[in-house]
Amino acid sequence: MANLDQQLRFAPVSPVRAYERVIEQIEAAVLDGRLRPGEHLPSERELMVQFDVGRSTIREALRVLQSNGLVRSRAGDPRGPQVQPMSSGALEKSMTMLARASALSLAELVQFRMLLEGSANQLAARLRTPEQLAEMEAALDVMRAALDKGFAEFSQADVAFHETVAKATGNTLIQICGAVVRDVVVGLIEDKIAHASDSRALMQTSLQHHANVLDAVRDGDGDRAATLARQSLYDYYAEYVPEDERAALLPLLY
Amino acid sequence: MANLDQQLRFAPVSPVRAYERVIEQIEAAVLDGRLRPGEHLPSERELMVQFDVGRSTIREALRVLQSNGLVRSRAGDPRGPQVQPMSSGALEKSMTMLARASALSLAELVQFRMLLEGSANQLAARLRTPEQLAEMEAALDVMRAALDKGFAEFSQADVAFHETVAKATGNTLIQICGAVVRDVVVGLIEDKIAHASDSRALMQTSLQHHANVLDAVRDGDGDRAATLARQSLYDYYAEYVPEDERAALLPLLY
DNA sequence: CCGGTCTACTGGTCTGACCAGTAGACTGTG
DNA sequence: CACAGTCTACTGGTCAGACCAGTAGACCGG
Known part of the structure; x- marks a missing residue:
């Protein structure tokens, strides 16, 4: 029992949502420089094909990235969401x-x-x-x-x-x-x-x-x-x- | 013309999205203390009635609030999204x-x-x-x-x-x-x-x-x-x- | 050269559906 | 009475499909 208390403690497990994994991938691409500020992501409809998820999942991911200042979506822009320059x-x-x-x-x-x-x-x-x-x-x-x-x-x-x-x-x-x-x-x-x-x-x-x-x-x-x-x-x-x-x-x- | 350059500059106008106004209201409620940490928001389906918007709009707002650490959603919790304690x-x-x-x-x-x-x-x-x-x-x-x-x-x-x-x-x-x-x-x-x-x-x-x-x-x-x-x-x-x-x-x- | 129009997309939003997860009431059992 | 199991009525996560307004870029006429 002491063994359990000291060593074998488990951490709470939380499911990884689909939109989170979308975020991870895009975030990583931006941080690694594979996506540079000013460049554009594919359109939501294209992303949903690439990630193989529904559009709402893509949108939720983009909303989070946008709120973190990494990306900006402009309605109607045929080039897709734009990667933003690093900002504080x-x-x-x-x-x-x-x-x-x-x-x-x-x-x-x-x-x-x-x-x-x-x-x-x-x-x-x-x-x-x-x-x-x-x-x-x-x-x-x-x-x-x-x-x-x-x-x-x-x-x-x-x-x-x-x-x-x-x-x-x-x-x-x-x-x-x-x-x-x-x-x-x-x-x-x-x-x-x-x-x-x-x-x-x-x-x-x-x-x-x-x-x-x-x-x-x-x-x-x-x-x-x-x-x-x-x-x-x-x-x-x-x-x-x-x-x-x-x-x-x-x-x-x- | 000098007048225009120096005084009458206009700022770019950007449309206010529905989900942004949802965010504003919830954020304000949390910051004003009308919603205290530990308390729960109404369910998404209830929120969509109160705000009179679609569920996707509510969800996008909640995603942003969640990414800012203000709120947390747990799938299946009948009490709804929970307001989180302030964290850094x-x-x-x-x-x-x-x-x-x-x-x-x-x-x-x-x-x-x-x-x-x-x-x-x-x-x-x-x-x-x-x-x-x-x-x-x-x-x-x-x-x-x-x-x-x-x-x-x-x-x-x-x-x-x-x-x-x-x-x-x-x-x-x-x-x-x-x-x-x-x-x-x-x-x-x-x-x-x-x-x-x-x-x-x-x-x-x-x-x-x-x-x-x-x-x-x-x-x-x-x-x-x-x-x-x-x-x-x-x-x-x-x-x-x-x-x-x-x-x-x-x-x-x- | 330039103001308009057209077009084919875009993102923003809504609806309606299904699934898996959860809390709390309910149940039968010891 | 206590308690493990089941049930139920919700929840959030996800998807599909639709519509609208907005935008860029091509196209057009002056």
Whole structure:
């Protein structure tokens, strides 16, 4: 009996549905590069012959693949469903869902963003090319110009600046994850800041912080850039994080 | 004309499919808490009456919701599709897809992992509970014991150790992203290390590095833990990263 | 060269059918 | 009374066939 409990445990068995095996095959073909973005799958009626299943099975598989961003169907297109370029849309959607269902706290999101942006600036400070530095300067100028155009414009310019930094790291994952968590956080907070009475003062402060970070990046001082970036995020978002969760953010500051 | 170019741009219009509106409604009900995890939706045949659409439409909607982890259908269950507890499964899946599909170089993956694990250890050093520290000690013991059981066992114990650290940060995103990128990197490298002539020496070194990191965590020294963790990853993986890309990893070390 | 029309497809949706699986009520038995 | 088996009324998974609206590309007339 001890034998059974320790070694011979069985896992619950679940039937493999037909549409799942269709998904598997198409997914594999896309991931292996046998199907490249832009290319087209055969039409549903053709697929149902190849897979030897009914059309509804094919359609259910395509719906799932579509919801995962791998494929897109356009009614009437004689070329069939199109393989989509890799995108972080699905990632962003599921993260937003988790955040909305409060399975992800704002504290976690901000903490993760501090971590990412901090390291991104650290890398950017050391790896940036002169052209990339110029782009960052330009992005900061746009932010400065947006000061008088309202919060929405400013926030957009803010995001653009961070994206420029992320790009300068040369790391795709940093860019993608950064963009996703940035969008989610901004989406959660935006309203509150926009309606703050002193939103202009907040923008002013934020602008100064970004300028300081950029200075560090210009000097190639990675550690300073990272620290300033994290501090800047903390100052910007801390008040929206419940007090008892704020402690978790501090270890990233000093 | 300038007017048209700057202001009056129209966005492409896309028809809203019936199944999409079904998804919207159910999704909203789940996110608003009107449908709680564990509860059941009406049967497909009942839903098709309520939404006034055909069953195939209902099914396509349910397939998407199921693929997003919101709902699960079991054939034959008279209670209908069940609302699932919130899970990060979908996030993890889309993340893995991106990591696998987007032609990421090993350098990028290792860099991202250095970044994540570094910060994870930094946070863990400051936020860990005594129980979590004990878990890490235990995980290290398992690694030590696995030294003689071959590389596969050791690698598994290695991963388990990192997972313990990630858990101690208390941050879901760190855990998920860490797990994903860890799996991808390990999957890419495993073979090469396993067949290395001096694989035992590598394991020995790795074990020592982990012990050092754990010392720093035990001392609550976040910066040291982070630095050691990053250095350890670098030493472990650098030789598999093409030389000309290795430079991108250095800014994270000092 | 270009706006229309035509055509042969496409995907989106509905209907109706069959099967295998499941829960819960029912049954007969000890 | 407890309980293994059976029954029943559903469920979801799958298929076949139909219809409509939408699209690309060929074709046509100016």
